[in-house]
Amino acid sequence: IISRVRQRRVAERIQVTDQEVKNFLASDLGKLQMSEEFHLANILIPTPESASSDAVQAAAKQAEDLYRQLKQGADFGQMAIARSGSDTALEGGDMGWRKAAQLPPPFDRMLSEMPVGDVTPPVRT
Incomplete structure (x- = not known):
């Protein structure tokens, strides 16, 4: 229960911008993760x-x-x-x-x- 509460509290504070998503997809790791x-x-x-x-x-x-x-x-x-x-x-x-x-x-x-x-x-x- 404590772990779930911590995850929720942390997740509420995380915001991922469109630019961060674009940067990830353009990175080598992003290309590897998204490739066919x-x-x-x-x-x-x-x-x-x-x-x-x-x-x-x-x-x-x-x-x-x-x-x-x-x-x-x-x-x-x-x-x-x-x-x-x-x-x-x-x-x-x-x-x-x-x-x-x-x-x-x-x-x-x-x-x-x-x-x-x-x-x-x-x-x-």
Whole structure:
């Protein structure tokens, strides 16, 4: 009861101005809090940094083949389990929820324009 009384008395004295709200929304923390969230999954085709151009081309071909199968309706989770080199492969590639502000710039723009449930073309990172 004492805690509730204190909260009410404090809450009565707090006034947040429109300018303070605008400042918060313009801040990095505000942008992070208000950014879109995406539930992401990935399929990783690993290539070593010192991979030959043939190995990179083979990985790109494999990624394009996977993309084509996914666009034709293949189950993403099963494809991730069978073919991904990611740490999340056994969970069907599930990476969980991420805020757009936490993603690298090419990904946040790409994802914000996609419909729910769609698959991006392969991206080399």
